[in-house]
Amino acid sequence: MKRFMGFRWLMIMLLLGGCASQQVTMAETPTSPQQAVIVSNDFEDQKTGDWMARGDGTRIAISDAAAHSGKYSLYVSNRSANWHGTQIDLLKKLQPGKKYGFSVWVYHTSASPKKLIITMERIYNGEKGWDRIGEVMVAPNTWVELKGEYQVKPVKVEELVFYVEAENSSLSYYVDDVTISQVK
Numbered sequence: 001m002k003r004f005m006g007f008r009w010l011m012i013m014l015l016l017g018g019c020a021s022q023q024v025t026m027a028e029t030p031t032s033p034q035q036a037v038i039v040s041n042d043f044e045d046q047k048t049g050d051w052m053a054r055g056d057g058t059r060i061a062i063s064d065a066a067a068h069s070g071k072y073s074l075y076v077s078n079r080s081a082n083w084h085g086t087q088i089d090l091l092k093k094l095q096p097g098k099k100y101g102f103s104v105w106v107y108h109t110s111a112s113p114k115k116l117i118i119t120m121e122r123i124y125n126g127e128k129g130w131d132r133i134g135e136v137m138v139a140p141n142t143w144v145e146l147k148g149e150y151q152v153k154p155v156k157v158e159e160l161v162f163y164v165e166a167e168n169s170s171l172s173y174y175v176d177d178v179t180i181s182q183v184k
């Protein structure tokens with residue numbers, strides 16, 4: 001009888017030990033916080049995706065004539081005003097009060113340096129406006145990063161359209177490696 005009890009205790013101890021080791025294996029390793037990427041476009045799928053032409057007559061197309069990454073970029077041509085370019089609707093992707101980082105690589109083959117600009121067209125509490133996020137002078141035949149940060153106002157937001165424009169109203173240019181991410 002005593003020997004039987006001893007065996008039973010041994011079984012219970014083994015069972016508890018098994019449970020304890022299982023718990024250790026199941027414990028989750030904490031994950032490091034990551035920047036949330038909202039938009040990421042390298043145009044290697046040869047699709048314009050959510051990008052649209054901005055302004056009457058403006059054309060956008062996938063091109064293999066120049067690329068910052070891979071083989072393809074987005075070519076913006078046939079512009080006739082400085083605000084003409086390419087744009088993306090971010091109303092459903094960005095949140096009021098949150099801050100975002102924007103990075104766009106740009107390129108042109110014009111004879112002299114040209115200024116490229118990124119802007120947010122927005123409507124806050126019924127008021128339309130255009131907020132400049134970043135600008136950069138781009139030398140001919142050189143890929144340059146155009147970047148900046150932008151906080152969406154913590155108000156009623158009815159429009160958020162992000163676009164790439166150029167100071168020169170007839171400049172054609174290439175866009176590649178667009179990244180929009182939430183800033184922590």
Ligand SMILES: [Ca+2]
Pocket residue numbers: 042043044067068069070071072073176177
């Ligand atoms: Ca590319």
